[in-house]
Amino acid sequence: MSEHMIWLIPGLPLIAFLVNGLVIRPFVKSDIPRISGYIGIAAIMGSLILSILAGLDVFDAPDHRIEFVGYSLINITNFSLTLNMGILLDPLTALMLIVVSSVSLMVLIYSQGYMSGDANYTRYFAFISLFASSMLGLVIANNLLILFVFWELVGISSYLLIGFWYNRPAAAAAAKKAFIVTRIGDLGFLIAILFIFNQIGTLDIAAIHENVNTHVLSGAALTWAALGIFAGAAGKSAQFPLHVWLPDAMEGPTPVSALIHAATMVAAGVFLVARFFFMFEESADALRVVAIIGAITAVAAALLGVVMFDIKRVLAYSTISQLGYMMMALGVGAYGAAIFHLFNHAFFKALLFLGSGSVNHATGTFDMRQMGGLRRYMPWTTATFIIGTLSLSGIPPFAGFWSKDEILSDAFHVGTSIGDIVFWCGLIGAGLTAFYMMRATLLTFFGDYKGGAKDEHGSHEHPHESPWVMVFPMILLAIPSTLSWLVNTPWSHDLSHFLGAHSIKFNPTVAALSIGVASLGFIAAYGGYRASWYSPERISKSIGPIYTFISRKYYMDELYESIFVKNVLYRGIVTGLAYLDTRFVDRIINNIGWFGRNIGEAFKLAQTGHTQAAAAVLSLGLLTIYLAFFAYRDFIMGGNS
């Protein structure tokens, strides 16, 4: 496939964004401009087809690698700075292209139903096309700086989509929070980019790889560069302690949550670490940091998922926890397992989010305490949601089991203390995941219906199944949620070989342990929320302070708010800057103005209105210049004749 065809992969959704934003929205007037949805869907479908073709090309290419140097954007020879906007296709890229475009396609189809009747239908499809475009561009970029540009585009489109209902204060605040928190990580990423350029003078990914292989970039410098990249990844992938933005990001429309905050955008961080895995591999310290942060995130976020009552927040913390899984897999060197989990997770998490959106469509709320018994009204949603739950909880033969098991086996076989920590954290996380997913399923779909939201939109006394256009993508996503593991079965490891990663033999002990832990989680949830063997309320009361600590999200929002924002930022930096501004910058400006005015007062006296005086001064001036010129030529330069 030619270079231009590959550029069309991000190009088509970009065109859809421009058409929707610049043509349809201002000029096509209709109550529900369905045309914008069709444009977006057609564009992403084109991207999907091209992605599959590109994937096949990569499969056939020697070393599974295609690179186009591309267009030269900047070429400053004095600083030996060249910047090419090119394409690097490798197995990781091919996989991400297909995941992003296929999940996007499902979400866009679903959005037609979910967003129907929204006044800003066209704006929604414009933004979501922009998001798909920037994510696809991020994946294929061959240059760190171009990658960073797309990275920031992903950030801005997520800001636009989280704050899509910007007249709701919570949504506006969540959008701001997401943007600012990820920006903190991006600062580290940007520093790493500049540092890498300073060290080796290039930002081309292949060249960086070469420099790392030949140990031009090594030792402490390599570790710091890797950690900077990881900081960016931690922000985008919501790793502890930068995870606080993701649950709030649920204020956006649910399909957006499915696409951005479950399947693709948050995977960008994992992708970034995977892309630069050659750097992490050379630095044991960086790997250790990745593993520890991933393990903390996996367990801490899973614990939060247990106490939430908002179904989307449960899923949000589950996403954070699963991203922690991927990070800790990368941290113990299980590259293939991490990417495998990313691949599976994209499908079943998108499915679960779409399911929660479908539930919201029927009941008008996300609060699970107002749901219950929906399986009688929404059979398709129930069935697909349960498939997603089983997959996420790691029950064979669903997809989630195989990748989670591979991560655990890899960690088990590393044999270092880090490997053991990751293994046990992974097991605890698996148990918690099974518990909160079963809890969510039971509260939502089983028991008696509790009436849904009671608001101005009328009652939701009689919930009904969502329209076909919403159910259909869920069914389509349920298929890979069950079967996507077939690309990397424990006996063939096709995906790992394709990615060039090592693979590990299926370990029955680990598999049995993980199934056992997941079943324990299921039984515990069943006992608490269905069979009333014990009362979850009583337990949460009896461990009062601990429960409060967890349900307040470890007080991290309060910590950031009162310590960083109020004291460090506001009292410290902002007040200092304001002092500097009023006392220093403003004073300089005022004095310059005062000086100019007074100089003017002095010089205006020369303007007497006597024309001849002015002409005399002019003539004298001309004469002076004339004489000065000749004096210079004859006496200083030594004359010319």
Next chain:
Amino acid sequence: MIDFMPNLNHFLTLSAILFTIGLFGALTKRNLIVILMSVEIMLNGINIALVAFANYTIVAISGHVFALFVITVAAAEVAIGLALIIAVFRTRDTIDLRNINLLKW
């Protein structure tokens, strides 16, 4: 028998003298018409220099053409200048430059 052959320097000297006389008049006289006349003298001084250069240096007629342009422009300028002077006289009843000094702070 006059064996005086003027060279470039003679013409330039004449040009400079005429120019200086004109400048002196323009800077010292009170009457606007006299000032206009002085400016004409300055222009003619320049014309002499232009023609002299064209004659004594490179074989080209650009100097002559330039001088013709200066004469043309000067003619137009005299027409406008006199019209302005009449306009000033009609509004202020004087053409003494000492009294025409409104353009100041």
